[in-house]
Amino acid sequence: MHDIAFIRANPAAFDAALARRGLEPQADRIVALDAKKREAATRVQQAQSRRNEASKAIGQAMGQGDKERAEALKAEVAEIKASMPEWEEAETAAGAELKDLLAILPNLPAEDVPEGADEADNVELHSWGTKRDFAFAPKEHADIGPALGMDFETGTKLSGARFTFLRGDIARMHRALAQFMLDKQTRENGYTECNPPVLVGDDAMYGTDKLPKFAEDSFRTTDDRWLVPTSEVPLTNSVAGEILPDLAQPIRLTAHTLCFRSEAGSAGRDTRGFIRQHQFEKVEMVSICRPEDSEAEHERMTKCAEAILEALKLPYRRMLLCTGDMGFGARKTYDLEVWLPGQGAYREISSCSNTGDFQARRMNARYRPEGEKKTAFVHTLNGSGLAVGRTLVAVMENYQQEDGSVAVPEALASYMGGVTKLEPAA
Numbered sequence: 001m002h003d004i005a006f007i008r009a010n011p012a013a014f015d016a017a018l019a020r021r022g023l024e025p026q027a028d029r030i031v032a033l034d035a036k037k038r039e040a041a042t043r044v045q046q047a048q049s050r051r052n053e054a055s056k057a058i059g060q061a062m063g064q065g066d067k068e069r070a071e072a073l074k075a076e077v078a079e080i081k082a083s084m085p086e087w088e089e090a091e092t093a094a095g096a097e098l099k100d101l102l103a104i105l106p107n108l109p110a111e112d113v114p115e116g117a118d119e120a121d122n123v124e125l126h127s128w129g130t131k132r133d134f135a136f137a138p139k140e141h142a143d144i145g146p147a148l149g150m151d152f153e154t155g156t157k158l159s160g161a162r163f164t165f166l167r168g169d170i171a172r173m174h175r176a177l178a179q180f181m182l183d184k185q186t187r188e189n190g191y192t193e194c195n196p197p198v199l200v201g202d203d204a205m206y207g208t209d210k211l212p213k214f215a216e217d218s219f220r221t222t223d224d225r226w227l228v229p230t231s232e233v234p235l236t237n238s239v240a241g242e243i244l245p246d247l248a249q250p251i252r253l254t255a256h257t258l259c260f261r262s263e264a265g266s267a268g269r270d271t272r273g274f275i276r277q278h279q280f281e282k283v284e285m286v287s288i289c290r291p292e293d294s295e296a297e298h299e300r301m302t303k304c305a306e307a308i309l310e311a312l313k314l315p316y317r318r319m320l321l322c323t324g325d326m327g328f329g330a331r332k333t334y335d336l337e338v339w340l341p342g343q344g345a346y347r348e349i350s351s352c353s354n355t356g357d358f359q360a361r362r363m364n365a366r367y368r369p370e371g372e373k374k375t376a377f378v379h380t381l382n383g384s385g386l387a388v389g390r391t392l393v394a395v396m397e398n399y400q401q402e403d404g405s406v407a408v409p410e411a412l413a414s415y416m417g418g419v420t421k422l423e424p425a426a
């Protein structure tokens with residue numbers, strides 16, 4: 001949610017930031033609605049104050065035997081009562097329209113976010129690792145997966161397109177990757193492991209900017225709960241409505257959960273294989289911190305995600321997303337893209353975003369700086385550490401052997417119970 005006080009004071013700057021997102025000016029409309037709401041609220045307050053004064057004066061007039069004045073005051077109170085609903089309704093209507101408008105406007109990009117229309121305008125900041133020189137033509141994971149237990153047909157039979165059934169050692173590797181990621185984030189990177197619900201209410205989805213704009217991208221149950229698109233939703237909302245202490249140290253949370261996305265906006269994209277599923281798993285990282293700490297926390301979080309790829313020896317690059325490719329709630333985003341030799345391309349495997357106070361305002365999540373009475377909104381950040389299924393794909397393609405087997409990365413050896421290679425079925 002946007003700071004209405006900032007928009008009132010800086011309408012041109014607000015519209016300029018929206019323009020970088022490719023949006024039309026909105027400040028005049030916002031300020032007009034805000035003025036209408038404030039005027040109505042003032043009228044209501046003035047009416048309430050005068051009503052209270054007149055009601056008190058009625059008793060005084062009656063006590064003094066001044067019936068004429070008492071009757072006049074009663075008439076005034078009745079008139080005030082009759083007029084108040086109109087102003088109350090005007091305040092409510094203007095407030096609702098203002099809230100609805102602000103709810104669909106994306107976060108303003110940070111100054112160092114490059115302008116651009118789409119992913120073609122993203123900026124590569126650095127790359128890591130050496131791409132493997134294969135002695136044979138590497139295959140895509142979807143081609144070697146079925147012989148290893150990646151069963152697309154059974155997944156489709158059970159649930160429809162974009163579902164997969166994993167069997168045997170490949171299922172074990174999927175589990176091993178998640179456990180490895182959690183251990184790295186908790187033991188080395190200072191994140192607290194959580195096990196949150198994956199069914200949440202409207203408020204939680206709204207608080208992390210998934211509603212109202214992206215309702216069609218998520219699954220809703222018949223009792224009006226939502227299957228989380230990422231555990232960012234419950235982890236971040238764990239501080240909703242709270243006033244936290246000084247936050248001298250950021251709150252860092254992580255969780256491995258199922259995630260669910262309808263992929264309504266990605267028709268025709270990645271329909272083959274294990275890249276874009278309706279049900280998938282992620283190890284999520286969330287940070288809640290003071291505003292002055294959020295930029296450094298963003299860098300730290302991204303490095304925590306990069307450390308997973310480096311431990312698995314998977315080549316990757318870090319991309320700074322442009323204004324046209326950045327997510328709705330983000331003010332700045334780094335994408336990590338892993339090298340997939342079967343596709344001969346880099347593909348996104350983690351997205352780490354700083355949302356500033358955008359989500360905190362929607363959640364009303366604040367903190368009280370030490371020694372101060374006044375509270376301030378926290379900053380929230382989220383990132384994948386990593387997407388488990390996509391990491392499995394990256395391991396399959398980078399560690400594939402000519403006979404169709406896949407070597408187990410050294411970092412996973414202790415998680416695989418002695419299995420050193422995924423062997424294709426005879």
